[in-house]
Amino acid sequence: MIKLSAVYLLAGLMFAGFALFSAGDRANSKRFGNTAFWGLTALSFLAGDRLGDLGNGVLVLSLALLAGFGLLGRGQPATTTPDERMALAQRFGNRLFIPALMLPLVVALGVLVLKPIQFGGIALMDPKQATLISLAVAVIVGLVTALILLRQPPASPLQEGRRLADTIGWAVLLPQFLAALGAVFALAGVGAQIGHLVTTYLPVDTRFAAVTVYCVGMAAFTMLMGNAFAAFPVLTGGVAIPILVIHFGGNPAVIASIGMLSGFCGTLMTPLAANFNLVPPALLEIPDRYAVIKAQIPTALLMLIVNTVLMYVLAFQ
Amino acid sequence: MLILLGVAVIVAGFALRLNPLLVVVAAALTSGWFAGLSPLQVIAAFGKAFNENRYVSIAYLALPLVGVLERAGLRERAAAIIAGLKGVTAGRFLLSYMALRQVTAAVGLVAIAGQPQTVRPLIAPMAEAATEVHDGPPDLAARYAVRAMAAATDNVAVFFSEDVFIAMGSVLLMVGFLTSSAIVLDPIHISVWSIPTALAAFAIHGARLLLFDRRLARRLAPRTPGVIRP
Structure with missing residues (x-):
């Protein structure tokens, strides 16, 4: 059976190739920074399960320091001209x-x-x-x-892949960093704390207010956590089920479905959803880091209004 | 309450445009500290979660293929095809892509396209070429706007259509959570009720794409001598 570990092996070999070719790239004055960054990424994919938790933690910290101190440059692999x-x-x-x-x-x-x-x-x-x-x-x-x-030349996959990886730079690993942050936040109880604040201090005494609190809350909470999946259990358990379903008798399928989609409106507006919002500007060589978020905000806000109205209309027939 | 300072660190760090990798680590240390964890415990927890979430980065496996195809002229060929079409504009092109992406995502085929594998090598250069055909050569700011809209269209299309597929991760998560709260229902109900939002997303983002065309046309309209423009 082919398992995920085989895919990790392949990814590890790819990043190791990026690291090796980076080391020989004299056009990049920071080439050893790139070598270290892609080399540590390769190590994570090849041997992450054998490093232990603290070992992985030190690896991640080293990656953050390499990126934070600007030690990554942009490689110049020989490629074709326009x-x-x-x-x-x-x-x-x-x-x-x-x-x-x-x-x-x-x-x-x-x-x-x-x-x-x-x-x-x-x-x-x-x-x-x-x-x-x-x-x-x-x-x-x-x-x-x-x-x-x-x-195409046999070395071109690794050289061209390295060209694109260097174009994205440290942002390559940002989505994985944020996923790990989500786990630490969960351990520290951040989600539960925010959920507690929402359910304690926001008005949920009329049906429309409760629907609005849930939909807007899903979007806002998703923006803070970077992930609608983290917001869903907190607000659905805190607002949707006790108030919208049990108290007001709403249809749970409609409420859950549109609640999650309201969370996705938040995903479109937060830099914490890096793989959707921050990696693409790097990949498309747009200088403004937040250009894609800015393009998405009008759609996201309109969709949030639409979702709130849809839930109000469809859930209580 | 103080554990929420981790969220404040994130917001401040991103607003100040500090390096996000460092900001994320600082936020984890802050929230962990106020939750009573030692820095070493936080770093170990962070490392463990980083290792468990390696699948998040698997999409980058497409980079070598995308790079090789770019090297061989794929972006130029894609742009040339668009240049040969009549009546094509960036907005109309992205609208067709959105329809295709929504329909395929709704049947579970989310992974067939995406930012690294389709938007960078195909969709963004094709949308830029469409602008060029329709409105003349775009300036840099217009190019950036078209690229950003191409990336945004991919995200919007996927987000609001993927839940139509009953075996999607988020649908199963909802069903699982409701079951644990003593509400048992078939995933098909969750999927069906996501259809109105999928249609609304097509209408709203589609309308924005057509308005985007008009804005591009106005912006890039040739300035005829003698005609005074506001």
Whole structure:
């Protein structure tokens, strides 16, 4: 059975490759900072389960210090020039899309067809991790296709991957840092404390006020925690179930469903949801770190109003 | 109450644009300290959670493939295709992408697209090319605005459609939490009630995309000599 550990091994090897090629990149004056950063990331993926909790903690602290003290530069791997790319684009034409389409096709194939396959009672892949495993397989298939079909040099996956990873920089690991922060906040009881404040001090005596407190609360709490999944149990247990469902007799399916979607409005507006909001500006080379959040705020606020109204109208028929 | 200072550290650190990795560690230490944990305990807890959440970073496996395709001219080819279409604009193009992304996410295929694997190599350059075809060469600020809108459209489409699929993680989380609160229901009910929001998201964000086109057109309109513009 293919498990998630195989995917981690692959990711570890990829980051180790970034680290090695960074070390030889004389165009980057901070190349050893990059080597250390990607090397520690590789270590985490390859040996994280053997480092112990404190060992992992020291590793994470080192990553934060490398980033915080500006020790990461931007590598300059040899790549094609804009003019060469125009010429290549004309030469290859639509063949360029074949490896690109391998990604969605193989992921869909993996999730829909390969996931249920079993050999003698043993599943081909860990069903809980089918999406991530399929993504890893899809990348390999796409890369092999690209290298053969487009005759790219064998070192290009690691060099080009390093180019993009350096473009994103330390923000590559921010989503994982924030996920870990969520766990520490849970341990410290931050969520429970905020939930207590919301349920104690906000008005929930009319149906409309209670719906508004729950929907806006889900969005606001998600903005603070960076994740609607962290906000959902606190506010649903604190407001939605006792007041909206039990007291006012609302439909729990409508309330839970639209409550979570109100939380997603908050996800669109917070820098703490880094993989959606802060990694893309880095990836798209937009100088304003908050450009994507700013583009999302009008949609998010309008959707929050829509969700509040929908819940009020649909939950109490 | 003082454990909430960790949240204050986050808000202040992000507002001051300090390095977020350091801000996150500082926030963890602050909240942990006021919850009675020693710094070593917090660092160990943080390390443990970091290790358990490695799956969050798996999407970066797509970077080598995306990079190789860029090297071979994928972004240029994608832009050329858009340049050959009639009547295409950044907003209309992103609207079609949004429809496709919402429909596929609603049947569970969230992972077939995303910020690193589709927005960077395909969607953003295609939207930029559409602007160029329709309104002439965009200035840098307009380029950044189009890219940001491309990324935003991917997020909005996924967030408000993924719950239509009954086996989505968030749907199962809701069902699990309700079950633990003695409310037992089939996930299909959660999914069905997320459909109105999915349709509203298409209408609202879609309208914004069309307005975005008009703003781009006004901004990039050629300044004819002799015509005084406000």
